[in-house]
Each structure stands twice: as structure tokens, then as C-alpha cells.
Amino acid sequence: MRTLFSLALFCLVLSTTYSQGPNPPEIEAQQRIKQVIETFFDGFHKQDSSIIKSTVADRVVLQTTGKDQEGKTRFREEQFAKFLNSICSIPDSVKFEEKLTSFSIQVDRTMANAWVGYEFWLNNEFSHCGINSFQLVDFDGEWKIIYLIDTRGKAGCMEE
Template sequence: MKKLLALLILCLGLNLNAQDSEKQRVKATIIKFFEAFHKQDTTTLKAMAKGDIKLQSISVNREGQSVLSESEYGQFLKSIASIPAENTFEEKLLSFNIQVDGNMANAWTPYEFWYNGNFSHCGVNSFQLMKGDNEWKIIYLVDTRRREGCQDHSKN
């Protein structure tokens, strides 16, 4: 009985280590996405997605109503490529919450967005990913965008 219990504990430990390893691979994929995003490297960004995925963004309009904006990934790539070189932008990820189940993962990443050195907005990204051919690909991305409820950036 003790051998069976020890074997069970060993198997559970190996499974947890494998899941932690996959979480690290998902995190590395998200970091690579933002590195390519900041470099306006649309070739790398295109390769990181599974096809022409849909992007969605949730915000609140001037009337206080929730608004859902949608775009295709190809349009997103065109908009990234069209940002003039003299403009700077940075999406600072504040944390990662990653869940993995087999070949599916979700990454929840709160962020701050800065444009030309000025705070623009904050929110959270929710990435859905799938693993195929031993690599993680983005299959869906939704984010929130808001100016209220962010940390005080007037001191930055």
C-alpha cells in the first residue's frame, strides 16, 4: 500500500511539473507576442496566431455604455505596421494568470498602455491559445480598455 501511495504522489508531482512547464511556455509565447508588437514585427505576429483570428475589445463610451469592438487579425497587423516610426508605444504587462488544460490555455494579463511616453489607458488581455505541433498559438484575443480605475500615473 505504501508503494502505491508513493507511486501516486510521484505521478501527481510529475503532472504538476509538466503543467508548470507548459504555463512557462505559454508565458514565453505572450512575452514574444509583445516583443514583436513593440518592434512592429508583423511577420512574427502573424506566425503566432492560428489563422486570421478575431480580436475583440470592450470599453465604455461617453454615455457610459459598454461597447464591443471587433476586428480581424489581418487588420490589427496593418494598423501596427502603420504606426509612424517617430511614435513610441508600450504595453506594460503587470502580471500573468495562466491556466492550461492539455492543448488549451488561457492567459489573463492586466496591462498599462503608454503612447509617446504618456499613459493612455489600462485594462486586461485575455488570450486563448492552443498547442499544436508542440508550440502554442493564439486563437482568440479580447481586451478591456479604460482610463478610470487605473493606478495614479500622474507621478510617472
């Protein structure tokens, strides 16, 4: 009876410990995905198209959504080449920074989603905030961004 009780207790502890969180491979994948996103923004801030290109797949999709001044939802897609050109052509006199404020990363096999909060600052003044939603695929051990959509707005940005 004691042996049966001990075995049942051991199984309960083991199953509780196992269900506490993601397994080590998932944590490692989440760290690698976060690094890809941070590298993307490193290239963004340095205005270096080669760094940005190293983080994305060949056919990356970029989209944005938000409300206009009349409160209507707007949605648009941007060509990746146009995005790169716009970032790389920002004059040195303009200081910009996208501060990443939070990360939530989910992984399933070769697919991942990263929900990344941000604040955008232009010439040291707050401009807007929102969420970057990244979709990534693991191409034989290398995570690449395949899709990015972001929201933009001013309401609720700086609340603690």
C-alpha cells in the same frame, strides 16, 4: 500498529505535497505560453508582422470591449490583417509601449487561457490599462493564440 500509523502519515504527507500546486508539465506549459505572449508583444513593439504572425493560429479572433464616454459598453471585433496594418503603419515619431503587469495562466490539455494585465503608454504618457484575455491551443507541441479580447479604461489603473 506503528507500521500502519507510519504508512498513514506517509500517505498524508505525500497527498499534501502533491496537492500543493501544478505538476511540472503544467508549469512548463505555463512558461511556454507566457513566452508566446511575450513574443507577440515583442513583435508588437518592433512593429514586425512576421513575429506577431508566428504566435497566432490561422484564424485568430481579435475583440475589444470597454465603456464609451457616456458609460455604455462597447464591443467590437477587428480583422487581424487590419490590426497588423495599423501596428506596422505607426510612424517612428510615435512611441508606444504596452507594459505587461501580471500573468495568470490556466492550462488543460491542449487549451490554455492567459489573463494578462497591462498599461498602455503613448509618447511616454499613460493612455489606458486593462486586461488581455488570450485563448491558446497547443497544436502538436506549439502553442498558438486563437483568440484575444481586451478591456480598456483609465479608472483603477495605477493603484498600488
